[in-house]
Amino acid sequence: MRHLGILCALLGMGLQGWAQDTTKRTGDTVRVGGITIINNDSHGDDGGGVLIDSTGKWHHHYYGGHNSKVHTDFLQIDFAFDNYTDNTNYNSAAAQALSPGASANRFALRTGKSINFNLWFFMQRISLYKNIINLKYGLGIETHNYRYTSNILYTQNPLQIAEQDTISYSKNKLATDYLTVPVMLNFRFNPGHETPVALSVGMSAGYLYSCRQKTISGEHGKQFTHSSFNIEPWRIDYVAEFMVGPLGLFATMDIRSMYKYGLDIVPYTVGVRFNY
DSSP states (O other), rough: HHHHHHHHHHHHHHHHHHHHTEEEEEETTTEEETTEEEEOGTTTSSOOEEEETTOOOOOEEEETTTTTTTEEEEEEEEEEEEEEEEOOOOHHHHHHHHHHTTGGGGOBOGGGOOOEEEEEEEEEEEEEEEEEEEEEEEEEEEEEEESSSOOEEEEEEEEEEEESSSOEEEEEEEEEEEEEEEEEEESSTTTSSSEEEEEEEEEEEEEEEEEEEEETTTTTEEEEEEEETTTEEEEEEEEEEEEEEEEEEEOOOOEEBSSSSSSEEEEEEEEEEEEE
């Protein structure tokens, strides 16, 4: 993966530089082998800099050193699995009106293929107490893909989720995309360490800007249907993450059903987080 390639490249260049003992410092610029580190602390701002390899390629931009009260990371990536807890009473009139003849098996997922991918444009941390207790927040895009085992079809007019008896789908998924703002309380157990260990807990609010069903069948080929499909426009999640250096685990759980009415299905996500 790209992030692992960058980390390996930087590690390799750093080891080569130390082996050749070519560390040089000139003002706010440090050269270690093939890596150039430009530090902005001398200019009186919040601190920060860039890493540049021997080809002049820019790898990472950061703000805030170990002692800074503000630290910003850019382009954080998540890979995770989507799932949900189904609390629907399928004997209720509301459930049967939305999805006639439905039972819990109708909305069963292919768990290994229901994938969540998130791209965070930035994550910023503000120290509340000695960089141990911090406020952490950001902005990014969340994409969720729910792959179904049954041949269900979403329709908007009339609004219904029905099972198809005459069509067999080789692929059937509901995709939801959100513009999301997480806000968390961050605890750093070893502030100033080169490999920080941190725990964050909080909530996130995401606005649904795209919703669609994608199906593939021998009868109709590939089809896309774009609509809201009774999905709540706002996704409000509990959020937790545990980071060791640039890698970590995270989990989210919605505070309510993803559907406005009829179905009580609460989504959750568990995966890995990369901050390079």
